[in-house]
Amino acid sequence: MIAVHDLTVRYPGQACHALSNMALEAQPGERVLLAGATGCGKSTLGLALCGAIPEIVPARRTGAIRICNRSIDGRPVRDMARDVGFLMQNVANQIFSDRVDEEVAFGLENFGTPAQAMEDRIQQALELVDGCHLRGRLIDTLSAGERQRVALAALLAVDPQVLVLDEPLAFLDSNAAGRLLWTLERLSRSQKTVLVFEHRRDMLRPAVDREVSMAAGYAIQAPPPALVFSPIVRGTSGDPALVFDSVDFAWPGRAQNLLRGISFAVRRGESVVLLGDNGSGKTTILALAMGLLRPKNGRIQNCGLAARKNPPGRLAEKAALLFQNPDHQLHLPRVGDEVRLASAKPEPARQALSSMGLADLADRHPRSLSMGQKRRLTLAAALCRQPELMLLDEPSVGQDDRSLASILEQLGNYIQAGGALLTATHDRRVADALSHRCLVIKHGQLHEAGKPHCSLE
Amino acid sequence: MFLTRVEAAKTPVHRLHPFVKMGVGFGFTAYALVMIDPRSLALLLSFFLLTLIVARISWSIKQWASAIVFLGVLTGLNFWASSDPSHAAAYSLRLAVFITGIPVLAATTAPQEMSRALSRLPLPPGLVVAVVLVWRFFPMMAAEVREMRQAALLRGRQGRSRQNAFFRGFVVPMAFCMVEYSDRVALTLELRGFSPRAARSCYNPPTIGLNDGLYIGLAAITAAMAALLQWGAGP
Amino acid sequence: MKPKAYWQTREYVFAAMVSAALLVVASVIIPFTLPLRIPGLTNAVTGLFSAFFIVIGLVRLRRPGSLLLITGIYALICLMISPVIFGFVITGGLVGEIVCSTIFRGYRGNIAPVCGAVLYEMGMFPAAMAISFFFLPERYGAIAPWVFLVAELAIFATAVTGGLLGLKVARELARAGKLNLEG
Numbered sequence: 001m002i003a004v005h006d007l008t009v010r011y012p013g014q015a016c017h018a019l020s021n022m023a024l025e026a027q028p029g030e031r032v033l034l035a036g037a038t039g040c041g042k043s044t045l046g047l048a049l050c051g052a053i054p055e056i057v058p059a060r061r062t063g064a065i066r067i068c069n070r071s072i073d074g075r076p077v078r079d080m081a082r083d084v085g086f087l088m089q090n091v092a093n094q095i096f097s098d099r100v101d102e103e104v105a106f107g108l109e110n111f112g113t114p115a116q117a118m119e120d121r122i123q124q125a126l127e128l129v130d131g132c133h134l135r136g137r138l139i140d141t142l143s144a145g146e147r148q149r150v151a152l153a154a155l156l157a158v159d160p161q162v163l164v165l166d167e168p169l170a171f172l173d174s175n176a177a178g179r180l181l182w183t184l185e186r187l188s189r190s191q192k193t194v195l196v197f198e199h200r201r202d203m204l205r206p207a208v209d210r211e212v213s214m215a216a217g218y219a220i221q222a223p224p225p226a227l228v229f230s231p232i233v234r235g236t237s238g239d240p241a242l243v244f245d246s247v248d249f250a251w252p253g254r255a256q257n258l259l260r261g262i263s264f265a266v267r268r269g270e271s272v273v274l275l276g277d278n279g280s281g282k283t284t285i286l287a288l289a290m291g292l293l294r295p296k297n298g299r300i301q302n303c304g305l306a307a308r309k310n311p312p313g314r315l316a317e318k319a320a321l322l323f324q325n326p327d328h329q330l331h332l333p334r335v336g337d338e339v340r341l342a343s344a345k346p347e348p349a350r351q352a353l354s355s356m357g358l359a360d361l362a363d364r365h366p367r368s369l370s371m372g373q374k375r376r377l378t379l380a381a382a383l384c385r386q387p388e389l390m391l392l393d394e395p396s397v398g399q400d401d402r403s404l405a406s407i408l409e410q411l412g413n414y415i416q417a418g419g420a421l422l423t424a425t426h427d428r429r430v431a432d433a434l435s436h437r438c439l440v441i442k443h444g445q446l447h448e449a450g451k452p453h454c455s456l457e
Numbered sequence: 458m459f460l461t462r463v464e465a466a467k468t469p470v471h472r473l474h475p476f477v478k479m480g481v482g483f484g485f486t487a488y489a490l491v492m493i494d495p496r497s498l499a500l501l502l503s504f505f506l507l508t509l510i511v512a513r514i515s516w517s518i519k520q521w522a523s524a525i526v527f528l529g530v531l532t533g534l535n536f537w538a539s540s541d542p543s544h545a546a547a548y549s550l551r552l553a554v555f556i557t558g559i560p561v562l563a564a565t566t567a568p569q570e571m572s573r574a575l576s577r578l579p580l581p582p583g584l585v586v587a588v589v590l591v592w593r594f595f596p597m598m599a600a601e602v603r604e605m606r607q608a609a610l611l612r613g614r615q616g617r618s619r620q621n622a623f624f625r626g627f628v629v630p631m632a633f634c635m636v637e638y639s640d641r642v643a644l645t646l647e648l649r650g651f652s653p654r655a656a657r658s659c660y661n662p663p664t665i666g667l668n669d670g671l672y673i674g675l676a677a678i679t680a681a682m683a684a685l686l687q688w689g690a691g692p
Numbered sequence: 693m694k695p696k697a698y699w700q701t702r703e704y705v706f707a708a709m710v711s712a713a714l715l716v717v718a719s720v721i722i723p724f725t726l727p728l729r730i731p732g733l734t735n736a737v738t739g740l741f742s743a744f745f746i747v748i749g750l751v752r753l754r755r756p757g758s759l760l761l762i763t764g765i766y767a768l769i770c771l772m773i774s775p776v777i778f779g780f781v782i783t784g785g786l787v788g789e790i791v792c793s794t795i796f797r798g799y800r801g802n803i804a805p806v807c808g809a810v811l812y813e814m815g816m817f818p819a820a821m822a823i824s825f826f827f828l829p830e831r832y833g834a835i836a837p838w839v840f841l842v843a844e845l846a847i848f849a850t851a852v853t854g855g856l857l858g859l860k861v862a863r864e865l866a867r868a869g870k871l872n873l874e875g
Binding site: 050052056057076077078081082086088092093094095096097098099101102105106107108109110111112113114115118154155158287290292311312313315316321323325327328329331332341367 | 567568569586589590593597601604605607608610611612613615625626629630633634637638641642643644645646647648649650651652655656657658659660661662
Binding site for chain 2: 702715765857864
């Protein structure tokens with residue numbers, strides 16, 4: 001079904017090849033996991049298979065790619081879309097309609113499928129992903145996992161023989177991830193070839209037939225051993241840096257409270273992890289802590305300041321919040337400027353960049369970095385300020401094992417130095433490594449979860 | 458109000474053909490521009506208000522109060538300028554017709570509905586899909602602006618002027634947001650088989666039905682009655 | 693073989709995103725400026741930001757017809773809100789497009805994009821006033837002509853400022869690898 005030989009891709013202005021003599025074969029119904037560090041070429045391979053390189057994405061491509069026994073050379077991307085469905089990491093950019101059935105029909109409309117023939121195709125596609133019950137729903141009301149299912153159904157409606165899934169676990173909680181694995185099994189039974197690009201091999205290994213490891217643009221024989229992240233050591237326990245006392249919160253215009261009776265504290269020298277399904281309120285708690293949102297009831301104390309009575313800028317003098325999307329926290333024209341602004345002296349700024357592997361990128365524009373690099377940059381800038389409290393929202397998204405290890409090391413140093421850390425995540429490895437205590441949000445309420453393995457159960 | 462998402466096609470107004478709503482809205486708006494009798498304008502306004510009631514589009518008490526105060530002040534100012542109560546009332550009623558005419562289409566027509574209606578016209582597919590994209594991604598860009606605001610609040614001005622902080626904190630990130638969305642969406646659109654040269658079919662094309670005929674009929678009757686009040690009073 | 697379409701998918705999408713940015717700007721600014729009922733105030737304030745985004749759009753798209761593509765999509769969106777707004781948006785777009793396509797044959801370089809954005813903003817205001825005067829001659833006839841001149845000058849000033857800022861940010865976008873300024 002897929003045959004790739006000597007595939008080489010180089011982006012303009014780049015010294016190294018993004019893919020170098022890559023070879024890959026996959027049979028009908030086979031599920032292949034392509035794992036590798038960020039920047040190893042997974043997404044590039046996916047784009048090359050879809051024909052997007054060089055037609056849409058400017059890059060030089062050599063080598064042979066055959067899909068369904070046809071060479072892709074000279075085939076327009078539109079034509080390729082009939083054979084290869086590409087599911088992006090962030091499905092929000094792949095959804096064009098308001099409603100589930102309209103979204104599934106969108107691809108069929110692009111190919112001029114007669115309206116009478118669309119109903120059956122929509123139904124079949126939704127059945128494949130167990131999404132029939134979602135029919136007629138507004139997409140904005142769906143969870144991340146449900147949206148991903150709809151996006152997958154939308155690709156399947158066109159009946160491609162090959163599916164490429166790019167980091168499908170990135171925004172999914174454990175329930176949704178489990179459902180995705182089930183869907184992969186189903187797709188395989190319908191003889192579709194599925195390629196999954198993911199660096200979370202641990203989760204996907206049971207659900208695939210074969211694993212191919214990638215490094216620096218080519219396939220390697222043996223996967224590197226999985227990194228085990230050591231739990232960070234507690235620092236000297238101090239006063240609470242963050243206190244939530246009987247906090248209720250509801251979004252404006254909504255009668256029902258999202259959060260009820262939330263009470264907890266994070267002490268200096270302590271790292272607390274906040275777990276919960278998507279939409280449970282983890283990010284909301286972080287925003288409440290920084291005064292970006294107002295609670296209905298209750299008291300929030302942030303580094304000795306009442307969150308209700310102090311503007312966010314004042315709270316941010318002693319505490320740092322890192323958004324899940326780092327883009328909006330980077331506002332200067334150079335990487336180095338972001339960190340220098342945070343630190344009065346040049347040396348701490350240089351060290352912070354080095355510790356995050358960003359020293360060589362000091363003169364680059366922050367928006368030209370990868371998502372993982374941007375996240376590390378915001379962390380470097382925050383650590384430079386030596387805040388008393390740090391709030392992290394999904395710090396592991398876009399990070400490979402090595403980058404994540406260096407982040408965890410820096411956070412460990414921060415805790416040892418007396419900082420307080422609250423991390424919202426659904427990445428189990430991060431939760432295990434960072435938690436001195438685990439808090440789980442379920443149905444709007446907070447529960448303390450047991451160690452050593454934090455879980456949502 | 459026109460920027461909020463349209464909910465399910467739960468009322469007959471939602472199910473009307475977008476061009477019918479647009480035609481009636483435009484027609485009444487143009488009609489209102491030539492009316493000077495407050496009674497005629499009040500009739501046109503009542504038609505729109507009734508349509509909104511049937512569509513279950515509701516305004517909060519605060520919104521009603523703001524609208525009434527605004528129109529009241531406007532009427533007072535016009536009366537003070539012209540010393541003609543009829544003229545002052547007509548001016549405010551005309552403005553009220555313009556304002557209420559907007560949500561009749563915008564709040565009861567999903568962007569997809571509009572694009573499906575547009576796809577029946579001889580417009581390039583790219584243009585029709587572009588309209589879909591604007592409505593689809595406008596809320597996402599607005600959400601990004603909210604996040605930019607949050608980031609700016611956390612950052613403070615950091616010794617810069619207000620204008621500089623605004624420029625670097627909002628304007629530049631918005632430009633980046635616009636370009637990055639464009640690159641991502643263009644890629645995914647092509648990967649979904651879209652081509653500006655290829656004709657697209659339509660899953661659920663809007664059709665003109667009995668409800669539309671009824672709506673047009675009622676609008677025509679209202680317009681005739683307004684005309685009667687305006688010009689038919691006789692010497 | 694089918695002839696290549698004049699606009700490719702990425703160009704339609706980019707024009708759509710510029711329109712979405714214009715919509716965001718309008719939705720934030722108009723509720724504050726419109727109730728003040730000062731002729732040209734809304735246009736002057738939105739002109740600053742609209743010209744900014746339009747210049748970035750034109751710098752990327754470059755070809756003749758780019759301004760009309762962007763403003764045409766925006767006008768179609770405005771059609772859902774008010775046909776009157778549709779009218780003057782499309783008028784402004786036509787004014788800018790005709791002048792720039794005739795004189796500059798597109799939007800390459802620095803002058804043409806700023807010119808296009810400024811002409812669009814300046815073209816919308818007289819169109820809006822003409823429509824308003826046609827239907828409300830008493831109100832708009834009572835306003836002294838110099839008020840319109842001042843308004844148009846204000847729109848010119850803000851649009852030029854916005855356009856120049858747009859060029860500056862376009863260079864930053866190019867530095868970040870998001871925009872290609874060559875060719």
